[in-house]
Amino acid sequence: MASPQDFDSPRLVAEEFVGDNAAAVSVSELSSRLKRMVEGEFGHVRLKGEISGYKRAASGHVYLCLKDDSAVIDAVMWRGSAGALPFVPQDGIEVVATGKLTTYPGRSKYQIVVERMELAGEGALMALLEKRKAMLAAEGLFDPARKQPLPYLPRVIGVVTSPTGAVIRDILHRLADRFPTQVLVWPVAVQGEAAAGQVAAAIRGFDAIDGAGVVPRPDLVIVARGGGSIEDLWAFNEEAVVRAVADCSIPIISAVGHETDTSLSDFAADVRAPTPTAAAEMAVPVRADLIDQIAALKLRSDRSIRRHHQRGAERLAAMVRLLPRRDAILGPQRQRLDDLAGRLGRGLERRITQARRDVDRAGAALRPAILRQRLSAARDRLAGVSRLLDAAHPDKPLDRGYAWVAARTSGKVVGTAAAARAAGAVTLHFRDGAIDARVERGGGRAYAAAKPDQPDLF
Structure with missing residues (x-):
């Protein structure tokens, strides 16, 4: 075994010496010790930073970096926690991440395992909103050319909202006052983590109804929610909801919040209503006004028909006055008919007289002696022919x-x-x-x- 004096001398083969208190450890052992120390010291931390390099793996896990002006730390968010996020993280958004610090021995680095992530104040939320708005607008989801006109008098109206809030009561009451219409309510949560998925599914569900079954297909859909903070209305800014609104083939009225509240679903909808009550007013006309309008149109139509008949009668009377009298038109023809009738009688009399004269002349020429002489000559010819035929007979x-x-x-x-x-x-x-x-x-x-x-x- 080497002596302590040989500790600083270069050696070819590592050796232990007496009094050495820095025994060699394996890389795995050191990584484990570091991991225990880091996790023990930083078991729960909250980091504020800007998202960078956001990536969602096929497994559902999320990998990203959190950075500020002078430092960067890797972060990972497992699938369960990532699925519960109330928003979709994007690069450039400032957030507050809550989790525990750990190490990743495979790459000799430390990272934070994020359990919860929140936007760092309303400013960060607005930045995320503007960024998402620009992205969706670039895809043409807010293009006015995509907007559909609302039906004048929808027979069935679908409403996507909470079934227990004041919004649905206001809508039903307003529709009943203006023009009673069949209403289909698709109950959804309008706030919280599940709200965006339920609202998007409801919109696509209404659009998928073909009307051939028991449930009729709506002619109009109203997406409604009462007022609240930007956090309360955030579900209607989610990409899934905005795309569902833009893709719906049924005309949609977006009535989210009060007059000053604006959501991305408002831009994607065919019409934006300042309030849910205003959406009901836009959906149907006032039945009483419509009845009055129809009555007024009927009155105008009746007057127009009477004027038309009256003017036609006047024109007919004027034309009758311009026409010549019947006797003036038929007089010459009647006179000509009488003349022809008289001439016809006289002509017949002359013709009969002439025929009688011809008969008398012919009768005078027919004397009995001449007839008997002609009959005798005919008998002689007939007898000669008979004898000739008898002689020529083959038998x-x-x-x-x-x-x-x-x-x-x-x-x-x-x-x-x-x-x-x-x-x-x-x-x-x-x-x-x-x-x-x-x-x-x-x-x-x-x-x-x-x-x-x-x-x-x-």
């Missing part, structure tokens, strides 16, 4: 013992022996009947043989 020679031959199959007259041989079977027609015969070929001559039950003709 006349049959009376003198002749016969005519026809082919049995076709019925055509056979005039030569060759035709008879070609036909084979023939029919012989006599004056008193017909006989079927068969032509036999022999010696160049054709013989007609009668049927077996008939006598041989040759």
